Amino acid sequence: xxxxxxxxxxxxxxxxxxxxxxxxxxxxxxxxxxxxxxxxxxxxxxxxxxxxxxxxxxxxxxxxxxxxxxxxxxxxxxxxxxxxxxxxxxxxxxxxxxxxxxxxxxxxxxxxxxxxxxxxxxxxxxxxxxxxxxxxxxxxxxxxxxxxxxxxxxxxxxxxxxxxxxxxxxxxxxxxxxxxxxxxxxxxxxxxxxxxxxxxxxxxxxxxxxxxxxxxxxxxxxxxxxxxxxxxxxxxxxxxxxxxxxxxxxxxxxxxxxxxxxxxxxxxxxxxxxxxxx
Amino acid sequence: xxxxxxxxxxxxxxxxxxxxxxxxxxxxxxxxxxxxxxxxxxxxxxxxxxxxxxxxxxxxxxxxxxxxxxxxxxxxxxxxxxxxxxxxxxxxxxxxxxxxxxxxxxxxxxxxxxxxxxxxxxxxxxxxxxxxxxxxxxxxxxxxxxxxxxxxxxxxxxxxxxxxxxxxxxxxxxxxxxxxxxxxxxxxxxxxxxxxxxxxxxxxxxxxxxxxxxxxxxxxxxxxxxxxxxxxxxxxxxxxxxxxxxxxxxxxxxxxxxxxxxxxxxxxxxxxxxxxxxxxxxxxxxxxxxxxx
Numbered sequence: 001x002x003x004x005x006x007x008x009x010x011x012x013x014x015x016x017x018x019x020x021x022x023x024x025x026x027x028x029x030x031x032x033x034x035x036x037x038x039x040x041x042x043x044x045x046x047x048x049x050x051x052x053x054x055x056x057x058x059x060x061x062x063x064x065x066x067x068x069x070x071x072x073x074x075x076x077x078x079x080x081x082x083x084x085x086x087x088x089x090x091x092x093x094x095x096x097x098x099x100x101x102x103x104x105x106x107x108x109x110x111x112x113x114x115x116x117x118x119x120x121x122x123x124x125x126x127x128x129x130x131x132x133x134x135x136x137x138x139x140x141x142x143x144x145x146x147x148x149x150x151x152x153x154x155x156x157x158x159x160x161x162x163x164x165x166x167x168x169x170x171x172x173x174x175x176x177x178x179x180x181x182x183x184x185x186x187x188x189x190x191x192x193x194x195x196x197x198x199x200x201x202x203x204x205x206x207x208x209x210x211x212x213x214x215x216x217x218x219x220x221x222x223x224x225x226x227x228x229x230x231x232x233x234x235x236x237x238x239x240x241x242x243x244x245x246x247x248x249x250x251x252x253x254x255x256x257x258x259x260x261x262x263x264x265x266x267x268x269x270x271x272x273x274x275x276x277x278x
Numbered sequence: 279x280x281x282x283x284x285x286x287x288x289x290x291x292x293x294x295x296x297x298x299x300x301x302x303x304x305x306x307x308x309x310x311x312x313x314x315x316x317x318x319x320x321x322x323x324x325x326x327x328x329x330x331x332x333x334x335x336x337x338x339x340x341x342x343x344x345x346x347x348x349x350x351x352x353x354x355x356x357x358x359x360x361x362x363x364x365x366x367x368x369x370x371x372x373x374x375x376x377x378x379x380x381x382x383x384x385x386x387x388x389x390x391x392x393x394x395x396x397x398x399x400x401x402x403x404x405x406x407x408x409x410x411x412x413x414x415x416x417x418x419x420x421x422x423x424x425x426x427x428x429x430x431x432x433x434x435x436x437x438x439x440x441x442x443x444x445x446x447x448x449x450x451x452x453x454x455x456x457x458x459x460x461x462x463x464x465x466x467x468x469x470x471x472x473x474x475x476x477x478x479x480x481x482x483x484x485x486x487x488x489x490x491x492x493x494x495x496x497x498x499x500x501x502x503x504x505x506x507x508x509x510x511x512x513x514x515x516x517x518x519x520x521x522x523x524x525x526x527x528x529x530x531x532x533x534x535x536x537x538x539x540x541x542x543x544x545x546x547x548x549x550x551x552x553x554x555x556x557x558x559x560x561x562x563x564x565x566x567x568x569x570x571x
Contacts, residue, residue: 006378013373014380017387023406023444024390030405042409084297091293095286103298110305112557114505116529117550120322120543121315122308150304153297182289211395213508214530229397236401236512243405250401257393265386268393273452276498 024254031247038244053248057235061249065224066231067256073141073216073227074209077148081156081205082198084149089160090190094169104161107154115151115214122147123218139221147219148209156201159275163197164190203264203271210257228253316544321537328540335544344520345545348528355435355442355524356503362443363499364492367450372480374451375458385455389448396445400512403441404428431521434514438522441509446502450495457491458484490564497560501553525549 030038031053032046057063092100123138126147130138137143167190175185191198213229220226226234235249261268316335318328339345370388374381391399407428415424427433427440461484469479507526510516516523516531523531529549533542 009376010378010380013378013384016373017380017384020444021387021390023402023410026406026410027402038409042405042413084300087293088297091290095290103294106306107301110301110309112554113305113309113550114526114546114553116505116507116526117312117546118305118308119530120533120539120546121312122304124315125303125308125311146300147304149297150300153301154305157297182293186293207393211397211508213395213397213511229395232398232401233512243409246401247405250398253398254394257395258390261386261390261393269385269389269452272389272392272449273456276449276453276494 027247027250027254030244031251033244035244053245054252057245057249057252060245061231061235061252062223062226063231063249063252066226066228069141069225070210070227073144073148074206076142077145077152077209078202078205080145080149081152082201085153085156085201086160086191086194086198087186088153089157090164090186092157093161093164094172104157107157111154111158119214119218126219138219139225141220141225144216144219147215148205148212151215152205152208155275156205159197159201159204160194163194167193197274199267200271200274203268204275206260207268228256312543313547315540316547318540320539322533322539331540335541336548338541339544339548344523345528345532347520348523348525351435351522352504352525355438355506356500358436358439359442359446359503360496360499362439363446363450363503364495366443366447367495368454368488370447370451371454371458372484375455385451388451391445391447392449394445396506396508397512399441399445400509400514403437403444403513407437428514429518431518434518434522438506438510438513438524441513442503442506445509446499450499453495453498454488454491457488461487493560493564497556500560501556504553504556 026042029044029046030042032049032051034050037044037047092104126137126143129135130143137146171189171193172185175189180188211229212227213233216227216230217233220230232249232253236246315328317330317332319331319335320326320328370384374385374388378384394402407426411424412421412426415421418424427437465483465487466479469483474482505526506524507530510522510524510527514522516527526549529542529545532538532545536542
């Protein structure tokens, strides 16, 4: 039945994977080439590695500023999402009353709402709040963080909710008898137990927030506030496409993702699996 | 007792209120005022009046050719994508779980595109279609297959399916892998003892037991496909000649491009209804299947 030897099957598998990722190879090699080389053969290796396009792309994309903005928005949003949604989910599970059920169901139901349904009224509301109440939600990074928390609350509470239900309540009762406050019980006993699901929540939100384009594009107006997807978008929009420059820019944006993937691979694949199957 | 109860309510509010307030401002209130806007004609400029038009926005939808075309394209795109993403994703899952040494490495590589994000993927593939496709076409003499799909009204949508498959195949692969690993080993062993061929094992044991994973993947791709925006924007921008302006982009353009805030919002509400219907069907089917098993 073994038509192919084990070795040849290994080779075929890795060839399929390499062909699959070839677009990334193509972007990478062409980011080093001169115009002439690029049009001669896009698949060939560059004659010399010149980083000229990288410095130029970095400048035009304002890459460092975009990178720092993306880092800030992602890290702060995820931090708040983890803290607030784990606390909320724990209370909702443990109080077990009718109001908690209604709140939980409302959260779940809103997961059905696509972003396009909310974007226009949200922008009306947010610009209104900024103009009339003086709370700077519109066109600020912290405003974007605030919106990210709102948009990712439902999924995160949902994931925590499912996990907390499986934790035996006896643990908490013992601590409560010992006189610990709810706050103490949650942070000292419950939150450490939540670590596996916290990893999942973090991974899912990092991916969604890092790559998000539409929400930042609507709310961030100032050039200095652009995140990576925004700066790539404007980079492609502003210049008639010089491909070697463009590919240096694209490679730059992929590098942080690859590093993140290499560092957290195990958690990412596990997290995606759990997030999808829930 | 009363004091303890008050204290409990206090804790309840401290724990839940911060998140719920943010959530209400960002999701609940915009959703409600969104429904309100859908019944008005308005150009988005605050100084200009909002004119109440009742159901007219919703009725106009059915005679809006650009919108109907966009709906049809979205359905076509979604159906093609669901098929290709699931076929490729399942094939990848079977490959990487077939006890090969390089399985894990391949899994890592197959999943990579999903992480990069739709906007950037679209730009990467713009170049691949522009340069590499034409290059390969000339090289192999297959110019009728390998040319720049993005410039062709009929092929641009396939290009979108192609790139979406590239993005999502690794994602559904993860779901299928979980399903495959959940199949009891004894079952496979027993069928081997009984002399079942590889093909029989696949058709009679693996596929039927993968049904739950299949349902999940099917609806994940269905709702992701229907909601596609980023790849659409960066790969084709809706062109050529509106041939790939899908649902989400049509809504965006109606509101922010043409300035029809009320009418665009009516589309957005319809969009929600469709997505909700798809997702609820999924939940219903998954629940039903769980009972059956």
